[in-house]
Amino acid sequence: MKDGVNxxxxxxxxxxxxxxxxxxxxxxxxxxxxxxNSLDEWGLGGRSFGxxxxxxLLGGDLYTAYTFVAVPAAIYAAGAAGFFAVPYTILVYxxxxxxxxxxxxxxxxxxxxxxxxxxxxxWGSKGLSLAVALTxxxxxxxxxxxxxxxIQAVLDVMGVGGGENTNWFVKDLPxxxxxxxxxxxxxxxxxxxxxxxxxxxxxxxxxxIAVAIIYIPIxxxxxxxxxxxxxxxxxxINPATGKPRGALVPPEVNQWTYATLALGxxxxxxxxxxxxxxxxxxxxxxxxxxxxxxLPLYSLMLGxxxxxxFMAIAAGVKVTNGQLAIPQLFExxxxxxxxxxxxxxxxxxxxxxxxxxxxxxxxxxxxxxxxDFIKPDATPEQETKVSKLVSLLVKVGALVFVLxxxxxxxINFQLLxxxxxxxxxxxxxxxxxxxxxxxxxxxxxxxVGMLYGTLAAYGVASPTQKHFGGSSAExxxxxxxxxxxxxAFVLNLVxxxxxxxxxxxxxxxEGVDQTKPEDxxxxxxxxxxxVELPPATAGSSH
Numbered sequence: 001m002k003d004g005v006n007x008x009x010x011x012x013x014x015x016x017x018x019x020x021x022x023x024x025x026x027x028x029x030x031x032x033x034x035x036x037n038s039l040d041e042w043g044l045g046g047r048s049f050g051x052x053x054x055x056x057l058l059g060g061d062l063y064t065a066y067t068f069v070a071v072p073a074a075i076y077a078a079g080a081a082g083f084f085a086v087p088y089t090i091l092v093y094x095x096x097x098x099x100x101x102x103x104x105x106x107x108x109x110x111x112x113x114x115x116x117x118x119x120x121x122x123w124g125s126k127g128l129s130l131a132v133a134l135t136x137x138x139x140x141x142x143x144x145x146x147x148x149x150x151i152q153a154v155l156d157v158m159g160v161g162g163g164e165n166t167n168w169f170v171k172d173l174p175x176x177x178x179x180x181x182x183x184x185x186x187x188x189x190x191x192x193x194x195x196x197x198x199x200x201x202x203x204x205x206x207x208x209i210a211v212a213i214i215y216i217p218i219x220x221x222x223x224x225x226x227x228x229x230x231x232x233x234x235x236x237i238n239p240a241t242g243k244p245r246g247a248l249v250p251p252e253v254n255q256w257t258y259a260t261l262a263l264g265x266x267x268x269x270x271x272x273x274x275x276x277x278x279x280x281x282x283x284x285x286x287x288x289x290x291x292x293x294x295l296p297l298y299s300l301m302l303g304x305x306x307x308x309x310f311m312a313i314a315a316g317v318k319v320t321n322g323q324l325a326i327p328q329l330f331e332x333x334x335x336x337x338x339x340x341x342x343x344x345x346x347x348x349x350x351x352x353x354x355x356x357x358x359x360x361x362x363x364x365x366x367x368x369x370x371x372d373f374i375k376p377d378a379t380p381e382q383e384t385k386v387s388k389l390v391s392l393l394v395k396v397g398a399l400v401f402v403l404x405x406x407x408x409x410x411i412n413f414q415l416l417x418x419x420x421x422x423x424x425x426x427x428x429x430x431x432x433x434x435x436x437x438x439x440x441x442x443x444x445x446x447x448v449g450m451l452y453g454t455l456a457a458y459g460v461a462s463p464t465q466k467h468f469g470g471s472s473a474e475x476x477x478x479x480x481x482x483x484x485x486x487x488a489f490v491l492n493l494v495x496x497x498x499x500x501x502x503x504x505x506x507x508x509x510e511g512v513d514q515t516k517p518e519d520x521x522x523x524x525x526x527x528x529x530x531v532e533l534p535p536a537t538a539g540s541s542h
Contacts, residue, residue: 005159006331012340013158013347016204017178020197020348024185027192037381039113042190042388043363045281047108051290053195054282057356058291059298060198061278062089062269065150065350066143068205070411071302073322075309079234079246081254083306084262089299091266097292100270101285102432102520108280109519114360115276115428116368122431124511125439126372131446132424133368136273137394139417140361143272144398146414147350147357149323151178152402154343157327172403178347179399186355186395187388191281194355201352204345206301208330212311212342213304216333220314229314241463256480257472264486268422273360274353284524354395362391412468416457419471419485423449423492432520439511441499449492456484 040047049057067085074082103118112118115136120129152175160174185193217223227248234246250258269275282288312329319325330342366387371378378386427442462469475482 006157006336006339008336009331009340009343010158010160012337013154013343016200016341016344017181017347020200020351021181021185023196023200024181024189024193024351027185027189027196030192030196037384039363039366039380039383039387040111042384043113043359044277045191045195047281048283049195049281049287050283051287051294054278054287055291055294056198056202057191057195057278057281058275058295060194060201060349060352061274061356062295062353063202063205063298063302063349064147064353065346066146066414067302068305068346068349069150069153069323069326070146071306072309072312072326075306076312076317076325077246077309077322079230079250080248081246081250081258082309083303084258084265086299086303086306088262088265088269089302090296091262092269093292093296093299095266096270097289099429099432100279100292101288103276103428104279104282104285104288105522106432106515106519108285108524109522110514113280114364114367115271115273115424116364119427119431120368120372121514122435123427123439123442124513125443128427128439128443128446129368129372131443132427133364135420135424135446135450136364137361139421140273140357141394141397142401142413142417143274144354144357144361144394145401146411147354148175148179148398148402149411150350151175151347153321153323154327154346157324157331158343175402176399178351179395182351182354183392183395186358186391190388191277191356191359194352194359195281197348197355198352201345201348204341205349208342208345209301209304211338212308212330212333216308216311216315216329219333220311226310226314230310233313238463254481256475256478256482260475260482260486261472264422264483264489265418267425267489268418268485271421271424271428273364274357277356277360277363285521286523354398358391358394358398359387361394362387362389365390412465412470415471416454416468419453419457419488420450422485422489423453425489426493426496435513436500437496438500438503438508440508441496441503444499445492445494445496448495449488452491453484453488456488460484 071082071085074085076082103115106112106122107118110117110121112121114133116129116133119132120126123129155174217226220226231248234244234248236245237243238245270279279288282291308326308329311333312325315329315332317325317328317332319328327343327346330339334342366383370386371383375382423446426437426445430437430442456473457471458467460468460470460473471484472481473484473487474480475487
């Protein structure tokens with residue numbers, strides 16, 4: 001790491017940061033709506049985005065600063081096991097092709113803003129809707145915190161804020177400024193701000209990866225040399241574990257872990273509120289279908305990005321915090337000015353998803369807690385005001401999390417969030433295709449999955465932590481090590497199916513379904529679109 005502040009890189013970083021800040025505030029005038037005081041406008045961009053805006057928005061939403069830092073950092077630390085992110089992002093697109101257009105259609109038809117809106121309307125259960133909303137908010141909070149961790153990693157490598165002994169306010173001032181700017185333009189522009197900035201973010205990331213994948217191997221002597229040095233490094237014994245540091249190819253003993261983590265992560269990705277918020281902002285179901293076919297381009301980018309972990313080893317990068325490996329690689333290998341471009345790509349890559357995540361969490365609180373349980377007669381203007389305020393509170397919470405807790409805690413809570421959010425899959429995706437499940441069975445299955453997943457993750461230790469040290473544990477009855485979230489999901493499904501049989505046999509009340517079969521294939525031009533979610537007790541069972 002270079003001594004002092006990297007002035008050239010910092011100047012380039014500030015230039016891009018100021019540019020996207022201006023764009024964030026100008027976004028309020030982009031596609032300006034007649035009535036801005038509604039969650040459709042502030043929280044979903046007026047449901048008006050076409051194919052390319054949605055593509056950039058979803059890409060900016062799913063491929064975050066933390067992805068940019070953490071995926072190659074996992075390769076740097078442990079080897080090819082970190083590549084699980086590549087197959088899971090490939091698996092996810094055929095999966096979402098089957099259900100996202102249906103979710104868009106029914107949400108458009110009934111004015112649903114969140115997944116919990118749909119769950120409430122489909123199953124006639126405020127309790128189940130509340131469970132989904134709380135799970136979404138809990139899973140999103142550490143995800144936002146990790147975006148701020150990504151910005152902080154870049155600032156550390158650039159030497160901004162001083163050393164560890166610097167006054168805490170001076171050290172964290174750059175992060176506080178970045179947070180303040182993010183909060184301000186999200187409050188004023190809503191989802192339009194990250195949608196506009198995503199163009200800059202994704203363009204920068206594609207440029208940086210294209211240059212890195214060509215320029216860095218040339219400087220390091222080619223990929224043969226890179227893989228040879230990485231193989232030697234992985235063969236060294238880790239003193240903390242007494243085992244090799246990693247492997248270029250995952251050993252057979254790790255294959256269950258690799259496969260279950262990839263599959264579980266694929267099932268969980270579009271359960272996150274921010275993924276659905278970006279999806280519902282599009283103007284037609286055809287836009288969603290097109291995006292499921294072109295979004296895999298990001299998986300190609302992710303595969304190339306992961307290779308940077310091998311390059312960091314070959315370049316001799318030594319860091320105690322693996323999250324600094326890739327920023328440090330960029331500073332070591334690139335000219336200062338292009339290092340600034342790379343740092344800007346990571347920094348902006350944090351702002352876009354952090355904005356979408358805070359909006360998604362705020363929408364969940366407003367629609368499914370505030371309106372359902374606190375003020376049922378809230379007007380669209382009141383909903384929008386509450387959502388704006390809650391989006392600020394969510395970001396403040398994430399900032400406090402980052403500034404007061406160890407970064408590994410944020411990472412572990414994000415892993416826990418993935419386990420949690422997967423437990424909403426039966427209620428959401430199941431509800432898009434069938435009404436067979438019983439609402440109380442879904443709630444019980446969710447509770448069992450949440451409880452098992454949390455306790456199992458709590459029992460996982462690592463060389464540095466006694467609890468929440470990872471997301472994999474022994475699968476009951478099989479004996480292999482696998483992803484806790486997927487095991488919890490299977491238990492969730494078993495409980496849901498068994499209890500559904502029991503409750504149906506007991507003729508327990510099923511709740512009112514406010515949707516019709518034709519709602520799931522409706523498109524933007526279809527008549528009868530409702531703009532407000534009806535009360536849970538209204539309507540008839542269609």
